[in-house]
Amino acid sequence: MEGEPEAPHVLIFPLPFQGHINSMLKLAELLSRAGITVTFLNTPHSHRQLTHHSDVLLRFSRFPAFRFRTITDGLPPDHPRTFDFFPDIIASFETVTKPILRDFLISGHFGSDLTCAILDGLFKFLVDADDAEIKIPVFGFRTVSACSIWTYLSVPHLIQDGQLPIRGEEDMERMITNVPGMENLLRCRDLPGFCRVTDINDYLLQFIVEQTQRSYEFHSLILNSFQDLEGPILEKIRTLCPNLYAIGPLHALLKAKFSNETESLNNLWEVDRSCLKWLDNQPPGSVIYVSFGSITVMGKEKLVEFWHGLVDSGRNFLWVVRPDLVRGENGDVEIPAELEEGTRKRGCMVGWAPQEEVLSHEAVGGFLTHSGWNSTLESVVAGKPMICWSYIADQQVNSRFVSNVWKLGLDMKDVCDRGTVAKMVNELMVDRKEEFMRSAAAMANLAKRSVSPGGSSYADFDRLVQDIRLPSQ
Ligand code: UDP
Numbered sequence: 386m387e388g389e390p391e392a393p394h395v396l397i398f399p400l401p402f403q404g405h406i407n408s409m410l411k412l413a414e415l416l417s418r419a420g421i422t423v424t425f426l427n428t429p430h431s432h433r434q435l436t437h438h439s440d441v442l443l444r445f446s447r448f449p450a451f452r453f454r455t456i457t458d459g460l461p462p463d464h465p466r467t468f469d470f471f472p473d474i475i476a477s478f479e480t481v482t483k484p485i486l487r488d489f490l491i492s493g494h495f496g497s498d499l500t501c502a503i504l505d506g507l508f509k510f511l512v513d514a515d516d517a518e519i520k521i522p523v524f525g526f527r528t529v530s531a532c533s534i535w536t537y538l539s540v541p542h543l544i545q546d547g548q549l550p551i552r553g554e555e556d557m558e559r560m561i562t563n564v565p566g567m568e569n570l571l572r573c574r575d576l577p578g579f580c581r582v583t584d585i586n587d588y589l590l591q592f593i594v595e596q597t598q599r600s601y602e603f604h605s606l607i608l609n610s611f612q613d614l615e616g617p618i619l620e621k622i623r624t625l626c627p628n629l630y631a632i633g634p635l636h637a638l639l640k641a642k643f644s645n646e647t648e649s650l651n652n653l654w655e656v657d658r659s660c661l662k663w664l665d666n667q668p669p670g671s672v673i674y675v676s677f678g679s680i681t682v683m684g685k686e687k688l689v690e691f692w693h694g695l696v697d698s699g700r701n702f703l704w705v706v707r708p709d710l711v712r713g714e715n716g717d718v719e720i721p722a723e724l725e726e727g728t729r730k731r732g733c734m735v736g737w738a739p740q741e742e743v744l745s746h747e748a749v750g751g752f753l754t755h756s757g758w759n760s761t762l763e764s765v766v767a768g769k770p771m772i773c774w775s776y777i778a779d780q781q782v783n784s785r786f787v788s789n790v791w792k793l794g795l796d797m798k799d800v801c802d803r804g805t806v807a808k809m810v811n812e813l814m815v816d817r818k819e820e821f822m823r824s825a826a827a828m829a830n831l832a833k834r835s836v837s838p839g840g841s842s843y844a845d846f847d848r849l850v851q852d853i854r855l856p857s858q
Pocket residue numbers: 402403404405407649652676677678679680681705736737738739740741756757758759760761763
């Protein structure tokens with residue numbers, strides 16, 4: 386209609402990993418439902434995986450203006466593209482993808498109506514802040530916790546003060562005293578996994594720290610977190626990035642604002658829904674759900690220790706064992722003979738679960754997790770206490786906050802002998818069950834309040850939509 390302003394058009398581009406694609410698709414859906422045109426950019430590899438294993442095309446077909454587009458990651462077709470190859474992936478994005486993206490943005494490839502871009506916060510290097518030819522504002526979206534971002538921002542001070550590097554295994558219990566706001570909280574072992582290097586010039590550490598420090602170059606920063614969970618740390622980040630929107634938990638905001646559908650359809654793996662039937666037949670609160678997310682890999686010995694621990698705990702367990710969870714293997718793992726009976730009686734194992742639905746099932750009483758940020762938020766919203774066995778990146782910080790700040794569970798990081806696994810499962814599910822269920826229920830209420838009308842994430846999302854409609858350069 387004449388005189389009516391055109392709908393804004395946003396380009397969204399995540400890093401090609403499940404946790405990043407998952408949460409940025411949620412953001413894409415939220416914006417689409419708010420009447421904004423969205424182009425979702427993916428690498429051809431991720432797009433193939435995503436559309437092969439999920440109903441994502443169907444889900445987004447309800448938004449006529451929404452479209453998927455792809456851009457090359459510059460890697461050969463047979464490249465494994467797993468997290469182990471992160472430096473390769475980034476190098477290729479920098480040399481091959483960056484100039485193509487620049488060209489696309491300048492030439493109007495995504496449509497002349499494109500009004501802004503939301504890049505994964507780790508993609509700061511893809512667009513130079515002083516590139517005058519890119520005329521649209523570029524927002525950053527970080528998929529990790531505020532507490533881990535603040536820790537990354539503190540790394541240069543830690544190096545300057547001689548608190549980093551960590552000097553080997555015997556140094557892991559040393560307290561880190563100069564992360565502002567976390568003075569008596571973090572031990573070396575609770576710093577982001579990338580800090581576990583003897584050389585502070587390590588590529589990955591430097592990359593993550595630099596991209597995080599450059600967050601202020603974005604027009605604005607969007608975080609999947611909420612005020613009642615990370616308020617004091619969000620305030621600290623605001624001192625560096627004043628235009629910050631905390632709009633999490635995104636999956637809960639999506640449900641609260643627009644949709645009652647419970648299922649997440651953004652999977653890169655085939656979902657095995659048979660576990661929901663199995664859960665239906667278990668008593669309330671009796672099952673420990675075990676999943677280490679999409680990129681964790683472990684040696685077979687660790688897997689066997691977890692397995693013994695779960696069987697020895699005497700609790701029922703639902704365990705996600707991805708085909709590529711065990712390093713060097715790709716396929717089903719064989720059940721050790723001595724664990725066959727215990728697994729058959731009390732266990733259910735799948736390659737990939739409908740996690741949000743599993744966590745909200747009443748049979749699930751706890752979550753043994755790698756503390757990925759999406760998994761942590763999904764557990765928080767479902768009100769399920771956690772045992773944390775962190776693997777990499779922000780997970781080490783998240784698990785410390787789960788146990789020592791939010792009191793939502795136990796931190797098992799760096800240990801996984803069968804005795805500890807069994808003991809912790811029982812501590813969470815039996816001995817201290819009431820205490821943990823109480824604090825998990827209280828936090829779940831705060832999360833729900835934050836995404837309801839009048840809540841902080843609800844308000845920040847509305848502010849984001851307004852700013853996308855009228856971005857100030
Ligand atoms: N997930 C899932 N099914 C599974 C395991 C994981 O749907 O069997 C989803 C989970 O709900 C979460 C994402 O995969 O949204 C994992 O993201 P997270 O940030 O927790 O960890 P990452 O995979 O990035 O390490």
